[in-house]
Amino acid sequence: MNAIDPEIAGQLASELPREDFVRIVRTFEDDLGRLARLLEAAVAAGDEEGYRRSAHSLAGAAAAVGARRLEQVARIAMDHRNPADPRVLALQVRQEASEALAELSALAEHPPGAS
Amino acid sequence: MAASAARILIVEDTPTQAEVAGALLRTLGLETRVAETGAQAISIAQTWRPDAILMDLELPDFSGFETMRRLRTEGVEAAIIVVTAHGSVNHAVEAMREGAVDFIVKPYAKARLTVTLQNALEKRALATELREAKAQLGRDRFFGFIGASATMQAVYRTIESVAASKASVFITGESGTGKELAAEAVHRASPRKGRAFVTLNCGAIPRDLLESEIFGHVKGAFTGATDSRAGAAKLADGGTLFLDEIGEMPIEMQVKLLRFVQTGTFQPVGASRPEKVDVRIVSATNRDPWVEVETGRFREDLYYRLYVVPLHLPPLRERGEDSLLIARHFLAAFAREEGKRLRGFTWEVEQVLRAYSWPGNVRQLQNVVRNIVVLHDGDRVEMSMLPPMLLRGAPGQGAVVPDPVGAPPVEPEALPVVPPCVAKEPPVPMPAQPAPTFAPHQAAPLAPPPQNEAFQPLAEVEKRHILAALDRVAQDVPRAAALLGINPSTIYRKLQAWRSDASG
Structure with missing residues (x-):
């Protein structure tokens, strides 16, 4: 499975003017950096509420651009019944975020339908 | 899309999601703004008045549901579309209960967003149209007026239509029909409402003082003019000048008024230079203005200048159930004022009030109700409390007293129309007063x-x-x-x- 769902991200890239899609990718990049930092800080401080709130925002941002794998990891972190170790999940978030960004940037460079 | 100029407020605290929504909406030609918190959403909605709101439910300060409740409390009428994540359909159901018009599951495609928004905006437009239509039909109050009859709805609509313009309004109607109220309503519904509303009763001012009352005078202009004084025209600058009983204005004064109406300039008595003002003129008379022109008592050229938008106030006898509506209003107000218990009318009294012809119109009805409240007390107004003038001529005494066993009440439409020009000031009802004897003079x-x-x-x-x-x-x-x-x-x-x- 790719980091990015081509149906969602591809549709955005083809339906929006290129500059709008590029702006979305940059905004997503900013969000990832900020939210991942908040998530890690909450893990380090044992702040369960802050951890889940950051995970919720990450899941929303990821879903909006079709970053499915990142969204799944974030949703696991949001679920208080899931026994997964928050430190491990925080690492996974970083990993998935970086892969999603790479694929989105490539899509911004070569949107579907562009020659 | 139909609503291409619509305004959409995106309530979303995650910038990526707000950016995606904004970019999609912009491709639809819509105007957008973003609020990151519930409080910000309320603040923007109050000033920017969006047509629709895309509402995320998880916000940093309070929930989307709470934001929706507060938006409604603040009178924001935008169509709200709740944006939910996967699996939160329960949230969507709750949102609909809270007044959202639709929900959309994220991530959403442009086509889905377009259809959802289009439906929501159409629903909102229909709801607004329906509300406005209901308000037009069902108003029982309008500025100082009380009345829900069809004839008064037409009066309200005319006032609303002319208010924004500067056009002169000419109000006609019998004494006591509310001509001054109508003039005030024209002023208060207009963009001039923040400026002065000046009333001048042309029939109550001595003829030689009228010019000075309207245009003012300078010191020494005439014996007794110890100071300069601004007239009604100057005081009404930027606002509205109401000339009541215009038919009483002497013909020589009408010439000066005509010049003022034509040019907006006037010369205070004794002044050497004219002054210019911006005044909207509303006039009123209880006579037929055209008859006044035909008989030479009113200048035809002034008539055409003032009679731009005619507004006729119907007599109370042509206003159906309004007489009861007004009577109830006066009863509540006077009972409160006089510390009485009276809270309503018996069925028989209501029939009398409905059937009486009210030659003195609302002012007479007001006097009757005040008279009853001052002289009587109890839970309800009964037949014995009514002034004799309302009862005279009934069978036996005979008049409008209904058959207590349920005979159909006298329909107001069945009552005669009293010639409109002969209505005098209403008599103050005096229940204890014997009927006046009619002693023919020579x-x-x-x-x-x-x-x-x-x-x-x-x-x-x-x-x-x-x-x-x-x-x-x-x-x-x-x-x-x-x-x-x-x-x-x-x-x-x-x-x-x-x-x-x-x-x-």
């Missing part, structure tokens, strides 16, 4: 004509006599009938016949 129709005067046809004498009796009792038919010792229905029949003769 020229009264019953006096035998002098030897050298030709006999008049009996029908003419009868007509003059009945009209004189009606004049004597402020057009109160049952009372006139009592004075003449005949049944009120006879007078009604005669009036009807005379009207037919006149129109035929």
